Amino acid sequence: MDNLPLLTIGVTLLTCALAVFGVHVYASGKEQQQLLVDRMSQTGQTEINGRRRRFASLDRRLRETTFGKRIEHKIAATGLDLTVGEYVVYVVAGLLGLYFVVGAIFAPFFGVLAALIGVWGGNAFLNWQRVKRTEAFINQLPELTRVLANATHAGLAMRTALAMAAEELENPAGEELRQVADQLAVGHSLDDALGELANRLPSRELVVLVTTLVLSSRAGGQVVSSLRNLTETLEERKETRREVTTMLSQVKVTALAVPLLGLGFMLMINATTPDALQKMTGSFVGQVGTVVAFALYAAGYLLIRRLSRVQV
Known part of the structure; x- marks a missing residue:
């Protein structure tokens, strides 16, 4: 095989990139496990020791650029424990691995195309993580509104109710509400703190909740009854979204199968005619x-995904 050296180099780079990513995921999991153990022990104090950041000098330089600030904002919305420098290095390593592997299997020109697709894939991965986190947060909204309604019905202020919800709810709602509670603690207004939350996790349901809380804090009114009515509405929307997702699952698989068929045909051609x-x-x-x-x-692919997109 003429391209065996290129294939070996590509597989080696891709393996190294996956190994580094695996070590990163393992370290993050161990840290989260330790935080959970400390929380369950109810010691009252949790010492958070941040992990050692890699590529610190590159990260500092990237954060000063517009590109780095945009990537930092996207990573913050995904909830991933990554810095801008780490993300860029992992993406570059993955692009090199794609170039060498695909170029060795098919042709060098296909390696260039694979690297270009990989650039889009790196950005698509962040968008997918953001959508995934947003969906998880939306699923927790009925429980969140129920906690806020019970807290305000007991006579607690909205700031205290948000801090209580941050302690009771699991992530990502707990983590996001902790950020809101921290911003309120240092003097931010309720409008600004909840507005930043809606910007990080854009969704119709969250916008409705934020609007309800902001209007109630400004003009007063029956916030308890509003939250309880909103809880019932969110529960119904949650079930509707689940049904729509189930019905469109086959269409999403079809959208993914279309480009995979083309890749399979290229493999067949290259196997039959070297x-x-x-x-x-x-x-x-x-x-x-x-x-x-x-x-x-x-x-x-994009047309099928566009036609199968249903706004609930």
Whole structure:
């Protein structure tokens, strides 16, 4: 096999990147486990020892740029224990691994395309984590409104009710509400703290909850009855969203199967006729045709996902 050295280098880089990511996930899990043990022990004090940050100099330089600030904001919305420098290094290592592996299996031109797709994939991963965290938070909203309603019915102020909910609820709601409680403790207004929460986790349900709490704090009124009515509404929306997700699961699998079929066809062609893909991409016409084909597959994927998107 002529591309065996490139394949070996690519597999090695990809393995190293996965190993570093695995060690990072393991360290984060151990830290979360220790925090949970400390919380369950009810000692009253929890010493949070942050893990050692990697690539600190690169992280400082990136944070000073517009690109680094944008990435930092996205990472903060996902809840991942990552710095900007770590994220950039992991993405670059993954892109190099994709380039060498795909280029060795298919052709060097496909390695370049895979690296470009990997750049999009790195950003898509953050967006997916943000959507996943938002969905988890939405599922906790009925419980959150129930806790707030009970606390305000007992005569507690909204600031105290939010701090109590932060202690009782699991993550991500507990972590997000702790940030809100910390901002209120240092002098931020309720409008600003809840507004930042709505910006981090954008959703219709959260906007309704934030609007209800802000209007109640400004004009007064029956906040308890409003929260209890909102709890019933959120429970119904939660069930509706679950039913819609179940019905559209087959469509989402179809959207993923379309580009995978194209990849399978390329593997079959390259297996039956060695170096066919390399010869095809050796000319300008072949490269243009390959780019157009990839663009059509991407357009089909996005079109199917767009048509299957249902706003509840």
